[in-house]
Amino acid sequence: MSKLRTIDDINVANKKVLVRVDFNVPIEDGNISSDARIKQAIPTIVELLKKGAKVILASHLGRPKGEKVPDLSLSIIEQTLRTNLPGVDISFVADVVGSAAKSAANKLAQGQVLLLENLRYEAGEETNDLGLATKLAGLADIYVDDAFSCAHRSHASIQAVAELLPSVAGRLMEKEIGILSRVLETPKLPLAAIIGGSKISSKLGVLKNLATKVQYLIIGGAMANTFLHAKGHNVGTSLCEVEMTEVVNEILVSASNHDCKVVIPIDVVVAKALEANIETENVMVEQVPQEKMILDVGHGSIKKLGEICKICRTVIWNGPLGAFEVSPFDVGTIAVAEIVVEFTRAGKLMSVVGGGDTVAALERVGAEHAFTYTTMAGGAFLEWLEGRILPGVKVLED
Template structure:
């Protein structure tokens, strides 16, 4: 990855700093129900404010499709952000450009924090319109991108504006890029990747990139069923993309050629119904009843996977091994997650995980704060694993 500048490379005292954040947080009854993204953003905003900058926060929220919508206003998020900033006052501007934004910034004192109204109230934002980006850029002296989760979109506030102002990465963006670079671009080997989820059709690019980057690739969830089917295993009524068998065989052939070992389940927990507490049994992978479905990996597979992790230096994780949301089919995912967490805490592995289901699974396992880094970026994290160049990151590169 090319070098990028950070807050360490700029003097922000007395300057107006435009911070692209991701304030697209979940809401319930008009209030923020999960402040994780706000809490992660807080260090960048606090550092800028403490150094005497006027801190102006920009973000999208929801899908207003270029029109003003009260339900998509960032006003209640600004109030929640104040809490994440330990009570530091956060002002709010009724628009993200023009007189409302300019007057709100004018009224801000050095060290103050202001949230601009939803960028996506303007259709030009998602169109990456240069004139809209210029309307944003005239509001500040410096641009800080701290929204890796939006970096895969070439929007005016993530890409075009970075061409118009001196631009650096915020602390959250810096952490994300450093963690992903250490895990995928310049990893300590051997590297093991866990890739799970329902379908391989949605992760073909990811799998294609992984087999050329990692030494071992663990496949779980419905995705593993398709690979087993491609190897001639009867997977019963399990979720399986039978039409993707040729693609699975191609991936296995390419993995073998590149020296990447693919690890599939050797046993499975099966049931006739997918419901909490459903009667289940553990069977060898070649003995799945025709009327049963695989819902989790079995103890032999768990033992093999923990042994594999014992022999590596870097672990990448995207996707669960089973239907962890339904008891008792999270056993495999939770067991492996806890083992990776233990090795991480002992300094034996660098562990990086991401993706919505993955973050939820690690949280359920109680280890979401015990990995080296857990990304909340979603789509941007996946596109990075796919080897794609992210517009919001490319705009920050120094060469």
């Protein structure tokens, strides 16, 4: 990979620094339900302030699609930001690139922070509009991107503006790229990837790329049903992409050619419907009843995955192993998470987890911070696993 430009490469003293952060936080009943994304941005903000910068924060929230949707205003972030930056002079402007934003940016003094309104209130944000990027660039002297979670998007605040100002990666961006590069390019071996989720079609690129890089490719979730079907097993009424059978076989051949062992369940938990506390049955994959659906991995599969984790030195995880949102079909995901956490804490395993569903599953048992690294990036994490070039990263490289 080319050299990533970082904060170490610039002098920010008395400069207006536009920092692209990801404050796309979950909101429930008008309140922020998790401030994890805000907390992750704090180290970069604090460092810039200590170095004498005038910090301008830019983020999106939700999908207003170029409309001013009141419920998606970044004003909701202001108080939480103050809580996480005690003693810092923080102001919010209900504008992105208009005269109010320009005036507020020009009045900033060293050590002060300005929070702009939702970037996606501007229609040009998601189209990578040069006009919008030029106006954003006009607010500042330097651009810092600290939103790896958005790096897969060719948006005005991610790509175009970085080409108009001296641009570098923030500490969170630098950290995420460093860790993810390490686990894919120079990992401690053996390396296992646990990939779950409902559809192979949504993670096809990930599976194809990882089949050439890892020693164990562990398939979970409803995706495993399609692999079981391709191997001739009956999957009952389970979600299954029959049309992807040929693709599955191609992945299996590729994996074999690259000394990668594809691991699918040997037993599963089945039920007549996806309902909480419904009667369930643990059966071998050869014995799935015609009238039931597969909703989680079985006890034998959990034991097998534990044995694989025990001999591995690196694990990448994206996607739950079962329908974790509904109890008791979260058992497999939780059990394997506890195994990975055990080996991580013992210093025997480097573990990296990412993706909204995966992190949500781990949060249910308080395990999200017990992995070596948990990335909040969803789409960017997946595209990185696919081996794609991320526009938000490429523009920051020499």
